[in-house]
Amino acid sequence: KLKFANYYDPTHLNSVLFEKYCKELNKKLAGKVEIMYYTGSTLLSATKVAAGVEHGIADIGLANLSYTRGRFPAMEMIDMPLGFPSGYVASHVANDFYNKFMPKELNAYHVFMFTTCPPNVIMTLKPVKKLEDLKGMKIRGPGRIGDIVKTLGATPVPIEWGDIYDSLRKGVIGGTMLPLETMKGTNSGEILKYVTSAWRIGSVYTFYVLMNKKKWDSLPADVQKIITDYNKDFLEKWPGEWNKIDYEGLDFFKKNGGQVITISQAESARWVKAVQPIIDTYKKELVSKGFKAEEVDDWLKFIRERIEYWHGQQKALKIPSALPASF
Amino acid sequence: MEKVFNLLQKVSTVFTDIGGVALTFMMCLTVADVILRCFNHPILGAYEMVALSLAIVIGFSVPRVSIDRGEVQMEILLERLSPGNRAILNTFTRILCIGLFVVIGYNLILVGNEFRSNGETSATLQIPFFPIAYCISVCCFLECFVFVFDIVKIWRGQYE
Amino acid sequence: MNEIIAGIVSLFVMLLLFTTGIELGFGMALVGFVGFIYLNGVHAAVQLVARDMYEVITNYGYTVFPLFILMGQIGFNAGIAVRLYDAANKFVGHIPGGLAMATVMGATGFKAICGSATATAATFASVSIPEMDRYGYDRRLSTGIVAIVGTLGCIIPPSVVLIIYGLITEQSIGRLFLAGIVPGLIIATLFLGIIYVWAKVEPKVAPISERSTWKARIRTLPEVGWILVVFILVVGGIMNGFFTPTEAGGIGTFAIILLAVIKRGITFKSYVKSLREALGTAVMILMLIMGSVILGHFITITNIPQQTADWVVSLPVNRYLVLFMICIIYELGGSFIDDLAFMILATPIFYPAILRLGFDPIWFGIVLGVVVMIGVVIPPVAVCVFVVKNITKEPIGRIYKGVAPFLASLIIVWGLLLLFPQLALWLPSMFFK
Ligand code: NA
Numbered sequence: 001k002l003k004f005a006n007y008y009d010p011t012h013l014n015s016v017l018f019e020k021y022c023k024e025l026n027k028k029l030a031g032k033v034e035i036m037y038y039t040g041s042t043l044l045s046a047t048k049v050a051a052g053v054e055h056g057i058a059d060i061g062l063a064n065l066s067y068t069r070g071r072f073p074a075m076e077m078i079d080m081p082l083g084f085p086s087g088y089v090a091s092h093v094a095n096d097f098y099n100k101f102m103p104k105e106l107n108a109y110h111v112f113m114f115t116t117c118p119p120n121v122i123m124t125l126k127p128v129k130k131l132e133d134l135k136g137m138k139i140r141g142p143g144r145i146g147d148i149v150k151t152l153g154a155t156p157v158p159i160e161w162g163d164i165y166d167s168l169r170k171g172v173i174g175g176t177m178l179p180l181e182t183m184k185g186t187n188s189g190e191i192l193k194y195v196t197s198a199w200r201i202g203s204v205y206t207f208y209v210l211m212n213k214k215k216w217d218s219l220p221a222d223v224q225k226i227i228t229d230y231n232k233d234f235l236e237k238w239p240g241e242w243n244k245i246d247y248e249g250l251d252f253f254k255k256n257g258g259q260v261i262t263i264s265q266a267e268s269a270r271w272v273k274a275v276q277p278i279i280d281t282y283k284k285e286l287v288s289k290g291f292k293a294e295e296v297d298d299w300l301k302f303i304r305e306r307i308e309y310w311h312g313q314q315k316a317l318k319i320p321s322a323l324p325a326s327f
Numbered sequence: 328m329e330k331v332f333n334l335l336q337k338v339s340t341v342f343t344d345i346g347g348v349a350l351t352f353m354m355c356l357t358v359a360d361v362i363l364r365c366f367n368h369p370i371l372g373a374y375e376m377v378a379l380s381l382a383i384v385i386g387f388s389v390p391r392v393s394i395d396r397g398e399v400q401m402e403i404l405l406e407r408l409s410p411g412n413r414a415i416l417n418t419f420t421r422i423l424c425i426g427l428f429v430v431i432g433y434n435l436i437l438v439g440n441e442f443r444s445n446g447e448t449s450a451t452l453q454i455p456f457f458p459i460a461y462c463i464s465v466c467c468f469l470e471c472f473v474f475v476f477d478i479v480k481i482w483r484g485q486y487e
Numbered sequence: 488m489n490e491i492i493a494g495i496v497s498l499f500v501m502l503l504l505f506t507t508g509i510e511l512g513f514g515m516a517l518v519g520f521v522g523f524i525y526l527n528g529v530h531a532a533v534q535l536v537a538r539d540m541y542e543v544i545t546n547y548g549y550t551v552f553p554l555f556i557l558m559g560q561i562g563f564n565a566g567i568a569v570r571l572y573d574a575a576n577k578f579v580g581h582i583p584g585g586l587a588m589a590t591v592m593g594a595t596g597f598k599a600i601c602g603s604a605t606a607t608a609a610t611f612a613s614v615s616i617p618e619m620d621r622y623g624y625d626r627r628l629s630t631g632i633v634a635i636v637g638t639l640g641c642i643i644p645p646s647v648v649l650i651i652y653g654l655i656t657e658q659s660i661g662r663l664f665l666a667g668i669v670p671g672l673i674i675a676t677l678f679l680g681i682i683y684v685w686a687k688v689e690p691k692v693a694p695i696s697e698r699s700t701w702k703a704r705i706r707t708l709p710e711v712g713w714i715l716v717v718f719i720l721v722v723g724g725i726m727n728g729f730f731t732p733t734e735a736g737g738i739g740t741f742a743i744i745l746l747a748v749i750k751r752g753i754t755f756k757s758y759v760k761s762l763r764e765a766l767g768t769a770v771m772i773l774m775l776i777m778g779s780v781i782l783g784h785f786i787t788i789t790n791i792p793q794q795t796a797d798w799v800v801s802l803p804v805n806r807y808l809v810l811f812m813i814c815i816i817y818e819l820g821g822s823f824i825d826d827l828a829f830m831i832l833a834t835p836i837f838y839p840a841i842l843r844l845g846f847d848p849i850w851f852g853i854v855l856g857v858v859v860m861i862g863v864v865i866p867p868v869a870v871c872v873f874v875v876k877n878i879t880k881e882p883i884g885r886i887y888k889g890v891a892p893f894l895a896s897l898i899i900v901w902g903l904l905l906l907f908p909q910l911a912l913w914l915p916s917m918f919f920k
């Protein structure tokens with residue numbers, strides 16, 4: 001029996017999706033191994049998933065990098081505002097990145113997959129057409145998103161997830177920086193009026209599904225193969241699901257009278273320039289942790305190439321994406 | 328022996344008072360954050376600071392509360408036993424508790440080491456986690472000393 | 488041994504361990520630890536206990552305990568309870584059973600800032616019982632009402648019981664607070680009614696005391712006003728989103744300190760005393776939670792909660808009967824273990840079943856609150872009654888004669904809540920959508 005820990009509430013897309021994942025995988029495994037699924041932090045809470053899987057409290061775990069800031073320094077590069085146009089693209093880039101560089105911070109794990117949420121965008125009560133409009137605006141942003149909000153000139157407020165709707169309604173915050181998907185998830189689409197589509201600075205939360213390496217090595221080869229094949233299938237599906245709910249979020253927002261603001265190429269370049277210090281600071285941090293500057297530059301170059309490639313794939317395969325491909 | 332016990336008591340009291348200072352800090356920080364938020368200047372990372380202060384507030388107060396026997400216990404069976412049997416049973420539970428807190432305290436050092444080598448920090452202010460794990464570990468070991476002294480007190484007939 | 492059997496065996500072992508007089512929190516932690524070793528190996532288990540300890544005492548949500556408890560403790564040490572009682576006394580003291588009614592009103596007011604049932608019972612046992620003695624009240628009435636009046640704090644905000652429930656089940660504490668107000672006031676009103684009827688039927692029980700002048704009455708009003716201001720600040724601030732329930736603990740404490748400083752009701756010394764007392768209670772609760780978190784993680788991998796939920800839902804009986812049985816289990820469990828401890832222990836096991844049966848989680852929180860109210864006054868473990876007994880030296884049996892009619896009204900309200908969930912849900916639905 002294998003224990004799969006997921007910190008999400010049982011009703012969230014991520015929980016429902018992985019409940020299906022476990023059910024189907026269990027069918028394929030036909031009793032050779034059974035996966036027990038524990039959602040809603042009943043076994044491991046978000047901050048404990050990585051360590052809990054490493055030490056065998058659970059065997060498989062799902063969480064995102066922001067909960068253990070510093071633990072997976074190389075992978076955290078994917079959380080930088082590097083200009084991801086959709087969850088589909090970013091998810092594939094994250095997996096390519098892992099497969100290419102195999103960061104040693106993940107040596108204790110067998111990686112099932114990475115996926116990312118759709119890119120975080122600025123969603124506000126008052127229109128934001130240029131950087132200056134953000135000045136003095138209070139935007140919900142904990143952690144790294146807070147850093148981004150700050151370099152863009154707004155004031156980050158780390159309001160808790162459950163308080164977003166009320167805080168917006170009462171004007172405690174003037175906007176959020178989250179995926180469009182949350183418009184529906186938190187009902188904030190009823191209140192928010194504007195979305196500024198600046199996907200060139202699009203950043204994501206990177207999720208991982210990891211398994212304890214020792215436990216994985218102890219599984220028979222046929223079981224490993226079934227799981228690996230199934231993960232591949234699933235990875236094709238999951239990023240598309242993210243795009244879908246992101247689209248639904250946007251739809252909900254528009255139905256409630258919301259408006260998407262597209263910015264010009266020149267303005268977009270200013271935003272990109274504004275967030276550059278975050279990437280530079282992180283590079284310094286990585287160097288201080290013992291990585292080489294050239295190494296980090298390699299990563300960045302690779303990520304940018306893969307974004308181009310998968311953005312092309314998304315268009316070619318006609319995968320719908322919520323964000324317009326403007327600047 | 329008396330001297331060592333007095334020292335333990337003093338250290339535990341100082342620890343509780345540190346906890347009290349941390350609780351006062353927690354309250355003031357919350358009030359300041361709420362007020363400043365009205366004026367558009369929330370304190371960045373206030374939640375994190377408040378959460379991490381809780382470790383000081385609670386962790387540092389645990390030994391003193393145990394000395395004062397402030398935890399919830401059931402005494403239904405205990406009341407019906409002879410003093411000798413009661414002493415044996417109490418010693419037994421103290422030994423179990425020592426075991427528990429040695430395990431927790433020692434492994435918190437390991438967890439702290441892991442936090443330190445991974446460089447894990449809080450999300451917004453990037454406060455490192457490892458010193459907090461070490462602090463709680465120290466409190467757990469102090470708690471063990473309280474239990475050791477409980478055993479001494481039990482056999483001197485001063486426990487109840 | 489399969490997981491479920493291992494789980495059930497360890498729950499029995501735990502009950503046995505409890506009888507040895509071990510601290511309940513540590514007992515739960517030990518059983519969870521050993522169980523986890525059995526199912527998952529030593530390495531995972533030692534990591535689990537260390538990380539759970541770390542996580543519980545660095546959890547932002549739990550900061551609400553020391554803060555709200557400090558608020559009540561300061562109110563207690565600053566003599567706010569006494570002044571509230573005096574004020575109520577001036578208004579209703581002269582009507583039949585007036586002094587006992589003043590106790591209910593004073594305690595209800597005091598509950599608005601203090602979440603602890605025992606602290607309230609202790610305060611009023613030393614304040615209002617001597618007063619009632621002076622006018623020749625029957626000890627059955629005076630000790631009975633004081634023993635039960637503390638329980639109002641289980642559902643009148645800021646209730647520690649509701650905070651714990653909210654944190655365990657991840658329900659909004661703000662909503663739970665609002666949901667508790669109406670049932671809490673109904674119970675207080677029923678208490679007043681019972682006192683009045685009792686005093687009318689048996690006038691010897693509560694001799695009439697003197698009537699105060701309107702001048703004296705009006706002079707006490709600012710006292711009541713201040714508490715009302717703090718209560719409205721705390722509950723209103725939460726409702727309007729100015730601050731979260733967790734932050735409200737800090738705000739409320741600060742407001743009470745300010746109030747006490749202005750009224751010169753508090754010195755640095757009594758502040759330090761309040762801090763130490765608050766830390767004592769907060770540590771007690773958090774160590775219970777720490778134990779139950781460790782135990783809970785073990786119970787999770789035994790799959791007992793899931794199986795319980797599946798089983799309960801498949802039962803071919805009315806879901807209200809199932810709910811009734813669950814309440815009885817809480818009542819029985821709370822009779823042998825501490826009621827709060829049992830709630831912390833049992834809620835993760837039964838909560839999934841409650842959800843699956845389609846009951847409203849906020850409403851169930853209030854139902855549990857009333858269940859705990861009943862639990863803390865019925866024997867053998869009845870903290871509030873013990874406190875009153877210790878202070879008044881009155882035999883337990885006699886106190887229970889006084890408690891009985893009030894206890895009956897709690898059971899009635901519990902029944903009303905089952906029949907009319909709106910009693911709890913109406914107020915929160917007005918403010919949250
Ligand atoms: Na209360």
Ligand code: NA
Nearest residue numbers: 822862865868
């Ligand atoms: Na009881």
